[in-house]
Amino acid sequence: MRRFYLIGFLVLMCFDTFAQVCFKLTANHAMPPEANLDWVLRLLSTPWVYCAIACYVGAFLSWMTLLEHAPIGPAFAASHLEVISVMALSVVLFDEKIGTPQLLGCALIIAGIVCLAISETDGEKPPA
Incomplete structure (x- = not known):
């Protein structure tokens, strides 16, 4: 079952991450933002918007x-790992900068996931 969780959360994280990256690529393609039909058509003409939608569907199915099967606490926390993966890919793909607040946020997300995972496994131990 542990392997199922690992693969499942990896698939979920990939879908979520690629959805965010595709939305960023869509936004870059549709620049400058304008409140008119030309902008909407420019937005809909990029394949990235459709990739993002497909990734969100994949993420939804993975999450469901x-x-x-997974305990809700660790599952909900682990679903936020995509924040870290999106940030890491943004550095590589979009030349964005990571500062101390972002690194601290990543550490807190990971610490929260670890704490919830430990509390779930402690609850499963039989009484002594």
């Missing part, structure tokens, strides 16, 4: 499958 995981929720059938």
Whole structure:
């Protein structure tokens, strides 16, 4: 079952991460933002918007499958790992900068996931 969780959360994180990257690519393609039909058509003409939608569908299906089997606390926390993966890819793909607040946020996300995972496993131990 542990392998199922690992693969499931990895798939979920990939779908979520690529959805965010595709939305960023869509936004870059549709620049400058304008409130008119030309802008909407420019937005809809990029394949990235459709990739993002497909990734969100994949993320939804992955999440629903995981929720059938995984404990809700760690599952909900682990679903936020995509914040870290999106940030890391943004540095590589979009030349964005990471500062101390972002690194601290990453550390807190990971610490929260670890704490919830430990509390779930402690609850599963039989009484002594």
